[in-house]
Every structure is written in C-alpha cells, then in structure tokens.
Amino acid sequence: MSLAPPVKPIAPEIASATAPMVGERPWLVVWTLCKRELVRFFRQRNRVVGAIGQPIIFWLLFGAGLGPSFRMPQTVPAAGDNTVPGADAAASVISYSEYFFPGTLSLILLFTAIFTTISIIEDRREGFLQSVLVAPISRWSMVLGKLLGGSLIALVQGMIFFLLGLTLGLHYSPTMVLAVAGFSFLCSFTLTALGFLIAWRMDSTQGFHAVMSVFLMPMWLLSGAFFPGEGWLRWVMMVNPMTYMTAGLRHLLYLNVENGAAMLPPHLPSLPLCLIVTSLLAAGLFALAVRMSAARTTGDLL
Numbered sequence: 024m025s026l027a028p029p030v031k032p033i034a035p036e037i038a039s040a041t042a043p044m045v046g047e048r049p050w051l052v053v054w055t056l057c058k059r060e061l062v063r064f065f066r067q068r069n070r071v072v073g074a075i076g077q078p079i080i081f082w083l084l085f086g087a088g089l090g091p092s093f094r095m096p097q098t099v100p101a102a103g104d105n106t107v108p109g110a111d112a113a114a115s116v117i118s119y120s121e122y123f124f125p126g127t128l129s130l131i132l133l134f135t136a137i138f139t140t141i142s143i144i145e146d147r148r149e150g151f152l153q154s155v156l157v158a159p160i161s162r163w164s165m166v167l168g169k170l171l172g173g174s175l176i177a178l179v180q181g182m183i184f185f186l187l188g189l190t191l192g193l194h195y196s197p198t199m200v201l202a203v204a205g206f207s208f209l210c211s212f213t214l215t216a217l218g219f220l221i222a223w224r225m226d227s228t229q230g231f232h233a234v235m236s237v238f239l240m241p242m243w244l245l246s247g248a249f250f251p252g253e254g255w256l257r258w259v260m261m262v263n264p265m266t267y268m269t270a271g272l273r274h275l276l277y278l279n280v281e282n283g284a285a286m287l288p289p290h291l292p293s294l295p296l297c298l299i300v301t302s303l304l305a306a307g308l309f310a311l312a313v314r315m316s317a318a319r320t321t322g323d324l325l
Contacts, residue, residue, distance in 0.1 A: 060172025086120030126248025271297030
C-alpha cells in the first residue's frame with residue numbers, strides 16, 4: 024500500500040511574490056474603474072448629447088411657455104409688521120426661466136448620474152462585473168470607483184449647463200462657482216449611489232427605465248424644481264431628499280447677490296440644512312451600496 028507524498032507548503036517568499044498586488048492598492052482600483060466610466064461615457068457621443076440636450080429643451084420651452092403666468096409666492100407679513108404688501112415684491116419677482124434654472128441643473132445631475140449606472144447592467148451581461156467581483160479587491164473600492172466615475176460625468180454635464188446662467192444675468196464669482204461645483208458633486212455622488220442601488224438588482228435595462236419613470240421623475244417634480252410648493256404639497260416636498268439638493272443649488276446661485284433671500288421662494292430649507300441632509304444621504308447610500316455589493320442577490324428588483 025503506497026501513500027501519496029505529502030504536499031509541501033508554499034514558501035512564504037513565493038507566496039508573497041505571487042500574491043495579487045491589486046488588493047494592496049485599493050485606490051488604484053478606484054482610479055481604474057473611475058477612468059473606465061469616463062472613457063466609456065465620452066466615447067458614446069449620443070449619451071453626452073442626450074443627457075444634457077433634453078433638460079435644456081425643457082428649460083427653454085417651459086421657460087417660454089410658463090413664464091407669462093408664473094408668479095413667485097410671497098411670504099405673508101407677520102402681525103404688527105408695517106411693511107407695505109408688495110413693497111419688496113418687485114425685488115423678489117424673477118422670471119420662470121430663472122426660477123427653473125436650478126431645477127434644470129438638478130435634472131441634469133439626476134439624469135446623468137442615474138443613467139451612468141446602467142453600465143452596471145451592461146457589465147453584468149458582458150461578464151466584466153463578474154470578473155471584478157472575483158478579483159482580490161475590496162468591495163468599497165469597486166463601489167467608490169463606479170460612483171466617482173458617474174459623479175464626475177454628471178458634474179461635467181451640469182457645469183456645462185451652469186454656464187448658461189450668464190444669459191439670465193446671474194452674478195458669477197470664483198467663490199460662487201466653486202460652491203456650486205462642490206455641492207453639485209455632492210448631489211451627483213448621492214444620485215449615483217441611488218442609481219447603483221437600483222441597477223445592482225436589475226437584470227434588464229427595461230426594468231431600470233421603468234423605475235426611472237415611476238420613481239425618479241416624480242421625485243424630481245416634487246423637489247420644488249418645477250414649481251414652488253404650497254399648502255399640503257409643501258409638506259410632501261419636505262420629506263423628499265431631492266428637495267434639499269434643489270434648494271441648496273438655489274441658495275448658492277444667489278450667493279453673491281445682496282438681499283439674495285428676496286430672490287428665493289418662501290419656506291425654502293436653509294443652506295446648512297441642505298448640506299447636512301445631502302451629506303448624510305450620500306454617506307448612507309454609499310454604505311448601503313457597499314453592503315449590497317457584498318451580498319448575494321438573485322432575481323430582479325421588481
């Protein structure tokens with residue numbers, strides 16, 4: 024009876040030499056996946072035009088069509104206030120194109136950030152996602168790379184549209200531009216993380232578009248981007264997280280305007296509150312995305 028020779032253990036120096044280096048450099052994974060998203064997007068010019076073209080058409084058509092009938096709601100003076108009603112109304116009246124401008128900017132961030140996550144469904148079909156999942160890399164680096172790529176794409180698209188604010192007479196300054204860009208990136212990261220959570224459980228792009236039309240578009244419409252909320256509708260808007268993204272952009276657009284509060288609709292969430300809510304939402308969605316990517320999923324979301 025012959026016994027099989029014992030298996031010799033691998034020498035430590037050989038094991039260390041053959042160990043994958045990718046797992047030891049998570050930021051290389053982040054940069055690689057982020058760069059792949061950027062290259063992939065800008066090579067498809069129809070996606071570039073489609074992501075920014077439709078919101079611009081909305082802005083031009085709705086601005087021209089609803090402009091004559093739009094009136095900014097005014098805050099009712101408190102009891103004992105000697106301010107003459109309508110005395111400051113002239114200063115606070117803005118055109119509908121100007122009111123709709125930050126809403127269109129948030130729409131571009133939403134469209135671009137969400138649609139970039141369709142690449143997750145495409146990567147699953149092509150087998151690339153499976154290769155990434157079995158690679159010796161941390162899941163957070165994989166998720167962060169995908170989210171940063173989508174966020175930068177949305178930021179670029181949004182800032183291109185942001186330049187059209189010069190036609191409205193908005194006062195631009197380096198501080199204001201950097202503030203809008205920074206908050207836009209935070210919004211883009213949040214929305215891309217939301218799109219990641221939706222796309223991760225999807226097996227088809229048709230299901231993804233169904234969620235887009237049923238869930239995301241109403242979320243944008245009820246954010247104060249299209250019309251200011253009044254009555255019971257205002258309370259519905261206050262529980263919508265995208266309300267704080269649109270309100271934050273609206274605050275920052277008048278950062279350099281003296282008495283800029285007169286240009287804002289009443290009952291608008293404050294800028295610090297918008298920053299806090301959006302930051303907490305971004306961190307929470309990122310954590311959920313990392314956890315979901317580490318779990319085994321079966322079937323479609325719907």
